[in-house]
Amino acid sequence: MSSKKQGTLWAAFGRQRQPPAKRQKLQDADDVSVPRRKQSTPSEAPAEDADAVMQVEGGESDSVKTTEWSHVQLKTQEIRQPKDKLKLNERKEIMDSVHGLMTFEPICMEIIDTLQFQRLRSLHQLGAANYVYIGATHSRFEHCLGVAYLAEKMMESIRSHQPWLPITKEDILCIKIAGLCHDLGHGPFSHVFDGLFLDQLRKKKLISQSFKWSHEQGSVDMFDFLLA
Structure with missing residues (x-):
């Protein structure tokens, strides 16, 4: 001590x-x-000076908040791009159990995110086969994504092996979209619907014999609806 x-x-x-x-x-x-000891210490700042300091600090914080809000608005404007300005190189990735990582352009994602395409999640690719083969539960949704992916790979392979052909990136994208939308018109249980089911309805005269609907025509009709 x-x-x-x-x-x-x-x-x-x-x-x-x-x-x-x-x-x-x-x-x-x-x-x-x-x-006496208290009087010897430095005097505190007047209340007016403290208020002035607080006002300055408050002004700085308001300016910071305004800057941050302007930054958020700018980012929002960048995200909300018009559809006619979508770039082909802004691709999104989807992981598939068979093909691995698949990438899709924004125009493809515009189609995938529609109700017409999302309904394919509920349509079994192999009809009623999953009642016997319980593992056969994949849907037309996965099938269409895989067809689009393979269609793009096929066109890129043709372009690389036959460079004299005038195949452009737009051509490859069109083929990819065709593969993506080729099964839009399928009904419940896929081919069971437009084959066995519709035939039974014709035999029982529940629909006209001249009714020649097919899932191919349904795909065309749905694609026209998406383009409208």
Whole structure:
């Protein structure tokens, strides 16, 4: 313990041992010395100055918030691009259990995100085969994505092996979209619907014998609807 602390402790101890009258005088002396020490410390800033500082800081925070909001608005405007300005190189990725990572252009994603295409998730690729082969549960949705992916690979292979052919990127994209939309018109249980089911309806005269609907025509009709 330092000598200064020891002196303070002995002074306090000695004060307690003094008579009450002398102890009161010592206490009064301490009370007088405390304000003097407070007066010797630097004076605090006036209230007006503190308010001014707070106003400046508040103005800076408001400017920061305005800058951040402008940045958010700019990002939002960049995201909301018109459909006619979609770039072919802004591709999105979908992981497939067979083909691995497949990439699709924004125009393909516009088609995939429609109700007409999303309904293919509920249509089994192999009809009623999953009632016997319980693992055959893949849908027309996966099938169409895979066909589009393979169609693109096929066209790129033809272009690389036969460079004299005038095949452009737009041509490859059109073939890819055709593969993507080729099964849009399928009904429930795929070929079971437009084969066995419709034949039974014709035999029972529930539909006209001249009704020649097919899933190919349904695909064309749905694609025309998407383009409208």
